[in-house]
Amino acid sequence: MVKVQLWGSLRSAADGRTEVEVEAKNFRQLLDGLRAAHPGLAPQIERGVSMSLNGVIYREAWFTEIPPDAEVVLMPYMTGG
Amino acid sequence: MAFDEYQKREFKQVGTRPNRPDGVDKVTGRAMYGADMTLPGMLIGRILRSPHAHAKIKSIDASAALALKGVKAVVTGDDFARPEDDFLRDVQENCMARGKALYDGHAVAAVAAIDAATAKAALKLIKVEYEILPHVTDVDAAMKAGAPIVQEGRTLENVPAGMSGNVTSHSEFGHGDPAAGFAKADKVVERSFKTAATHQGYIEPHAAVASVTTDGKADLWCCTQGHFFVRTLCAGMMGMEASQLRVTPSEIGGGFGGKTTVFIEPVALMLSRKAGRPVKVVMTRDEVFRATGPTVSTSIDVKIGMTKDGRITAGEAYLRYSGGAFPCGTIDMGGQAAFAAYDLEHVRTYGWNVLTNRPKEAAYRAPGAPQAIYAVESVVDELCLALKLDPLDVRLKNAAKKGTKSSYGPTFPDIGLVATLEAAKKHPHYTAPLAEGQARGLSCGFWFNFGGNTCVSLNVNTDGTVGITEGNPDIGGSRASVSLMAAEELGIPYEQIRTIVADTNSLGYNDVTDGSRVTFAVGLATIKAARDAVRKMCLRAAKIWDIDEEAVEWKDGAAVPAGPNAGRFPPMTLAEIAADSFATGGPIAGHHEVNVDGAGVSFGVHLVDVEVDRDTGATKVLRYTIFQDAGKAVHPDYVEGQMQGGAVQGIGWALNEEYIYGRDGRLQNAGFLDYRIPVASDLPPIETVILEIPNPGHPYGVRGVGETPIVPPLAAISNAVSRAIGTRMCELPMSPPRILKAIGTTA
Numbered sequence: 091m092v093k094v095q096l097w098g099s100l101r102s103a104a105d106g107r108t109e110v111e112v113e114a115k116n117f118r119q120l121l122d123g124l125r126a127a128h129p130g131l132a133p134q135i136e137r138g139v140s141m142s143l144n145g146v147i148y149r150e151a152w153f154t155e156i157p158p159d160a161e162v163v164l165m166p167y168m169t170g171g
Numbered sequence: 172m173a174f175d176e177y178q179k180r181e182f183k184q185v186g187t188r189p190n191r192p193d194g195v196d197k198v199t200g201r202a203m204y205g206a207d208m209t210l211p212g213m214l215i216g217r218i219l220r221s222p223h224a225h226a227k228i229k230s231i232d233a234s235a236a237l238a239l240k241g242v243k244a245v246v247t248g249d250d251f252a253r254p255e256d257d258f259l260r261d262v263q264e265n266c267m268a269r270g271k272a273l274y275d276g277h278a279v280a281a282v283a284a285i286d287a288a289t290a291k292a293a294l295k296l297i298k299v300e301y302e303i304l305p306h307v308t309d310v311d312a313a314m315k316a317g318a319p320i321v322q323e324g325r326t327l328e329n330v331p332a333g334m335s336g337n338v339t340s341h342s343e344f345g346h347g348d349p350a351a352g353f354a355k356a357d358k359v360v361e362r363s364f365k366t367a368a369t370h371q372g373y374i375e376p377h378a379a380v381a382s383v384t385t386d387g388k389a390d391l392w393c394c395t396q397g398h399f400f401v402r403t404l405c406a407g408m409m410g411m412e413a414s415q416l417r418v419t420p421s422e423i424g425g426g427f428g429g430k431t432t433v434f435i436e437p438v439a440l441m442l443s444r445k446a447g448r449p450v451k452v453v454m455t456r457d458e459v460f461r462a463t464g465p466t467v468s469t470s471i472d473v474k475i476g477m478t479k480d481g482r483i484t485a486g487e488a489y490l491r492y493s494g495g496a497f498p499c500g501t502i503d504m505g506g507q508a509a510f511a512a513y514d515l516e517h518v519r520t521y522g523w524n525v526l527t528n529r530p531k532e533a534a535y536r537a538p539g540a541p542q543a544i545y546a547v548e549s550v551v552d553e554l555c556l557a558l559k560l561d562p563l564d565v566r567l568k569n570a571a572k573k574g575t576k577s578s579y580g581p582t583f584p585d586i587g588l589v590a591t592l593e594a595a596k597k598h599p600h601y602t603a604p605l606a607e608g609q610a611r612g613l614s615c616g617f618w619f620n621f622g623g624n625t626c627v628s629l630n631v632n633t634d635g636t637v638g639i640t641e642g643n644p645d646i647g648g649s650r651a652s653v654s655l656m657a658a659e660e661l662g663i664p665y666e667q668i669r670t671i672v673a674d675t676n677s678l679g680y681n682d683v684t685d686g687s688r689v690t691f692a693v694g695l696a697t698i699k700a701a702r703d704a705v706r707k708m709c710l711r712a713a714k715i716w717d718i719d720e721e722a723v724e725w726k727d728g729a730a731v732p733a734g735p736n737a738g739r740f741p742p743m744t745l746a747e748i749a750a751d752s753f754a755t756g757g758p759i760a761g762h763h764e765v766n767v768d769g770a771g772v773s774f775g776v777h778l779v780d781v782e783v784d785r786d787t788g789a790t791k792v793l794r795y796t797i798f799q800d801a802g803k804a805v806h807p808d809y810v811e812g813q814m815q816g817g818a819v820q821g822i823g824w825a826l827n828e829e830y831i832y833g834r835d836g837r838l839q840n841a842g843f844l845d846y847r848i849p850v851a852s853d854l855p856p857i858e859t860v861i862l863e864i865p866n867p868g869h870p871y872g873v874r875g876v877g878e879t880p881i882v883p884p885l886a887a888i889s890n891a892v893s894r895a896i897g898t899r900m901c902e903l904p905m906s907p908p909r910i911l912k913a914i915g916t917t918a
Contacts, residue, residue, distance in 0.1 A: 095580050098343030098519070099329050133328055142581035146868065147619060148768045163580035166342065166503040170621050170686025170878055171428020171534030 092120060092156055095163040096131075103130030117141050118152035120162070138167025177865045177872045185659045185871060188808045192650050192670070193422070202422040205378025205394030206453045213380065214243055214283040216442045216452035217290040218435070219297050220462060221272030221279050224306035224528040224836025225319060228270060228299060231280055235296035241289035244446035245297070246281045246438060251408055261497045263408045265531040266437050272301070273321060273496035274528045275837040276461025283442040283450045306528040306836040310493040311470050313337040313527045321496050321526035330523075337526040339498040344506045344579050345519035349474075352485025352517030356476025360553050364546040366885070366903040367829030368468040368493075371535050372820070372848045375424025376459045381439035382449040387411070389440060391418045396430040396644055397683025402675045408437045409444070416440075419674040420644045427646075427820070428534030431683045434463050460841035464533020465830055467492040467501050471546040473509075477554045481565040485517035486510045486578075490543055493525045494532030500524070501532060504619075505539030507579035508882075509547050512566070512588060512615040512774065514575040528836055534685060536817065537618040537878035541824070541885050545903065548614040548886030553899055562613055562890075563596050566776075570615075587800030587864040588615065588774040594860055595776045600796045609782045609793065612891025616775040616882030620875035621686030622767030626679035627696040629657060629704050631759040635746025637661065639670040639700075641693050642681030647877050648809030649689040655805050656694045656871065660701035662728025663745055679764050687875025690805055691866070692767040698870050704761030708748045711755045716740050769868025770875055775799035777818065777883035781891040785914055788907030790826050790892055796858040802866040802874025811859040814880045818857050821884020823849045827904050 091111040101108050105128070112123030120141070125132045140149045142163040148154055149167060156162060196202040233245040248269035254260040268277045280297050284290035305319035312318055313335065320336045327340045353359050379393035389411065395401050398418040406416045423430065435452040443450040454463070470491040476484040488509045492502040506522040520543075532538075555562040570592055575583045595601055595613065605611060628640040639657055643649060654668040661668075682688065709723040712730035716723070722737035723730050729742035752759050780794040797814045804810040827847040831839040840846045865872025885903060893899045898913050 097580065098345060099341050101343075102329070130328075145581045145584040146769050146771075147581070147621075149621065149623070150766055151768055154768075161582055165507070165580060166500065168504055168507075168619060168621070168686075169431075169500075169534065169538070170619070170688070171431065171536045171538050 092160070092162055094120065094124065097165065100131060100134060103134065104128045114156060116152060116156060117148060117154045120156065140165040140167050177867045177869060182659060184665055185655050185803065185805050186807065188806060189651065189655070189665045191648065192654065193645065204375055204424055205421040208380040208392045208421065208451070210380060210382055210449040213449040213451055214285060214446055215287045215290045216281055216283045216439055216450045217287070217294055218278045218438060218452070218458070219280040219294045220458070221268065221275060221277045222837070223272055223301055223303050224275050224308065225304040225321070226272045226301040227304060228268060228272060228279060229302055230300045232298040233280060236282055236293040239289065239293050239296060241285040242282055242293045243285070243448065244283040244442050246441045246445060247279065250441050252410060254407060259404065259407045262404055262432060263437065265497060266434055274530050276458065276530060278438065278462060281438045281442055283446045308527050308529055308832040308836050310468055310491050310525050310527060313493065313525045314491060321528055325498050325526065338523050339526060340500070340502065340524045342503045342506050342522045343520065346576060347515070347517030349485040349487045349517045349519050353476040355478070356484040357479045358554055358557055359474065359476040360550050360557070361472065361474040362550050362553065362899065362901055364471045364473070364549065364901045366469045366542045366545065368465040368529065369535070369824050369828040370460060370465045370846065371425070371427035371429035372823070373425030373427060373429055376454040376456060377430070377435055377463060378453040379436045379439045380449060380451045381436070381443040383440055383444040385447065387415055389416045391416065391436060391440060392421060393418065393436050394421045394423050394430060396423070396426040396646060396685060398644065399642060399675050399680050400431070400683045401433055401436055404433050405437050405440055409440055417674055417676045420672055423644050423646055427536050428538060428685060429464055431534050431685050432464065456843065457841045460846060461838050462530055464531055466535045467494050467499065467532050467539065467542065468529070468830070469542045471543065473546045473550045475550045475554060477558060479558055481558065481560045481568050483513055483515060483569045486513065486515055486547065488520045488543065488547065490520060490522040491525055492522065492539065493527040493529065495529040496526055497531045498524060499532045501539040505543035508540035508617055509543035510578035511617040512571055513569045513578065514571045515578060518578045536881035540618055541882045544614070544616060544882050545885035545889065549889055549899070552612070552890040563592060563601065566615055567592050585867060586772060586774060587862055590862050590864055591774055591776045591798040591800055594798045594862060595778055598796060598860065600778050600794060605780060608895065609780055610891045610895035611778065611780050612887045612889065612894060613776060613778050614883035614886035614890065616777065616879050618687065618773050618879040618882060620691065620770035620773055621688045622692040622770045623682035623686065623688050624680050624766045625692045625696040626681055626764045627693060627700045627762070628678065629697065629700040629761040631704055631745065631749045633749050633752060635744070635749050636667045637663065639668060639697060640673045640678055641670060642673055642678045643684045643689045643693055644672055646684050647813055648806055649693060651809065652690045652805040653693055653697050656697050657701050660698050661705065661745060662725070687877040688770065691770050691869055691873050691875050694805065694871070694873055695767055695869055696763040696765055699763035699765070700761040702761070703763060704759055707759050707761070708745065711748050711752065712743045714755060715743070771802065771866035771868050773800055773874055773876065773879040775879045775883055777887040779887045779891050781888065781895055783892060783895045783910060788910035788914070790905060790910065792822055792855050792888070794855050796860065797880060798860045798862065799876065799879060800862045800864045800874065801876045802869065803863055803872040804861050805873060807861060810861055810876050813876050814859045815857045817880020818884050819849055819854060821881055822854065822888065825885050825888035825903055825905060827906055829904050
């Protein structure tokens with residue numbers, strides 16, 4: 091199981107929690123797992139999210155492997171100037 | 172891993188300062204900018220804009236305009252299909268209003284005519300019947316109950332019930348229990364801040380030439396930071412397939428994030444489709460100010476607690492950003508960046524995006540971060556003053572470092588903030604004496620940096636030179652940096668490489684030139700493309716020598732036999748392999764396509780000395796020094812230029828630049844005479860100190876550098892001014908009237 095940290099305003103979409111667990115080996119499975127376990131997160135996932143894996147931010151990387159005990163943080167999809 | 176890890180190496184060309192490849196064209200006037208493109212039979216397009224901040228468009232009658240001799244087409248919002256996708260629909264309706272004009276300057280119709288005078292005359296003949304609606308341009312006013320609603324039904328599910336209909340999104344970041352942290356503090360400061368919307372101030376106005384043919388093909392030439400994205404947006408609005416719309420970027424006269432979207436391009440395309448002839452649209456400066464994308468305007472509350480010895484016990488911020496008349500995600504980045512420089516046990520930010528009757532925000536270097544960090548760094552400075560603590564020591568005591576749980580969630584890997592702070596502390600500037608009436612300010616800055624989709628082709632010519640084709644408009648020296656990295660990898664002189672930016676049909680998709688991504692991501696793809704070419708050249712040499720491919724390696728620009736059984740052959744240079752390429756298997760090229768991650772965050776520290784004229788309220792910047800972790804500086808001239816440019820734009824933002832709206836909701840200062848950007852005489856020498864802490868996510872250790880420098884100047888200058896006049900400044904810009912008002916308040 092991967093522990094996923096959510097940002098605070100997603101709490102209401104995840105049964106009041108800011109950390110949830112899903113079964114996932116990569117980013118795509120993680121997003122699918124989050125949608126299935128917490129349908130309230132789906133609108134935000136559709137709008138776009140990034141993932142921080144052990145401190146490195148990934149924006150679109152479905153097949154990035156998530157190693158055991160990795161720190162996974164969900165973040166908004168971000169852009170720059 | 173989706174990225175190559177850094178490997179320490181001795182560079183031979185990376186890190187040098189060769190001549191820039193675009194220098195001659197730019198100083199001789201030969202460079203082709205957006206407005207320089209001309210086609211046979213080309214028409215001139217002009218755009219009619221709303222004179223009202225908020226108005227229902229009851230009708231548009233273009234019959235008189237169409238009857239004018241020389242007018243070939245008129246376009247309104249009704250000519251475009253309504254996209255289902257919210258994002259695309261917002262971009263389209265920002266380019267051409269549909270139903271309502273949402274801000275002063277919002278496009279409502281456009282004409283194409285045989286010349287500019289006819290087009291201008293035709294605009295006056297278009298009759299638009301408006302029903303003027305109440306407007307709101309201030310972010311705080313727009314959040315109040317009863318405020319005019321800019322757009323109905325745009326509130327996301329994450330907005331708490333009971334808020335104004337202008338609030339479109341809400342975000343919250345952080346960890347710990349700020350209330351518990353504040354209870355441990357010896358001193359708590361709470362302040363409210365406002366920052367004005369500012370414009371990127373690029374010198375080249377937007378320009379586009381579109382040519383749509385009757386068989387459905389189209390060409391578009393425009394000045395943009397991302398022509399592939401332009402193609403995506405315009406193809407969607409025009410109902411075209413991407414393959415049939417070729418977009419070619421011109422040389423670009425500045426962007427800074429403001430050219431990451433479209434404003435006139437789909438209008439030019441639609442005019443061309445209706446007229447059956449090419450159409451050129453060039454914005455005036457007035458249009459650039461009124462109808463392109465400035466920054467968000469903001470209102471921010473910050474509360475920070477600190478112990479007597481300078482340890483921050485908690486931080487909290489409430490951020491209200493307005494990205495104009497359309498939903499905007501910049502608030503999320505402001506909320507994440509606000510406290511990123513600090514190692515905090517208790518931290519929380521709350522953010523709201525709010526609709527106002529202003530133009531749709533576009534990115535501006537590190538979007539959302541300068542404003543949030545300005546507010547936080549101002550309060551930190553005030554606490555340092557109140558507790559009589561050295562501001563650099565306090566920042567060092569609280570600095571985020573490897574292992575810090577960042578204020579936005581992830582635990583930091585290796586980062587360079589402490590190194591930049593220590594460099595600032597050691598620098599003579601920090602302890603240089605100040606005269607009476609002068610003061611010094613400092614601020615940390617932070618930005619995420621990004622990678623993204625990137626595609627590079629590298630062609631080895633038969634004379635031993637190399638051509639590189641990449642897909643990101645060069646806004647900060649990327650052609651030079653790409654050539655340098657290829658030269659380093661191939662082992663040939665920089666001068667033997669020419670890098671060009673290709674059109675959308677010549678290369679796979681490339682993300683926009685934004686997020687400080689190009690030297691990092693295109694550089695990485697170039698290195699990989701060069702390695703692909705090297706592998707092929709080693710194979711050719713192996714065939715010529717009749718030895719195994721594995722027995723050949725690349726060294727100093729040549730294939731050489733490697734290992735005890737490879738045989739004894741003299742090195743075969745790139746030029747020698749290229750000369751024989753037709754006989755050994757055909758042309759040699761390297762390619763690489765990737766969606767790059769691992770950009771690595773960046774920190775900077777700015778030191779600034781100012782003097783305030785207490786009679787006029789004018790602030791003079793006396794000395795400015797920048798410290799930034801740039802990763803490996805590929806071409807240090809450009810890195811220094813990015814750092815200095817950020818400081819200059821920040822000086823303007825801090826001291827003078829602002830969108831000023833009248834009570835009628837109309838922009839009052841849409842020109843460089845009234846919107847005052849800094850000129851050379853406003854600026855001191857700006858010293859740069861580059862720290863090269865390698866980014867582990869790039870083979871050469873490269874880190875993005877383009878955005879971080881815009882982040883610290885706002886607070887650094889505000890802290891200096893506040894110390895100089897003896898009162899805390901809480902609003903940007905600190906224009907002379909605001910300074911005089913503050914001094915008067917103090918007196």
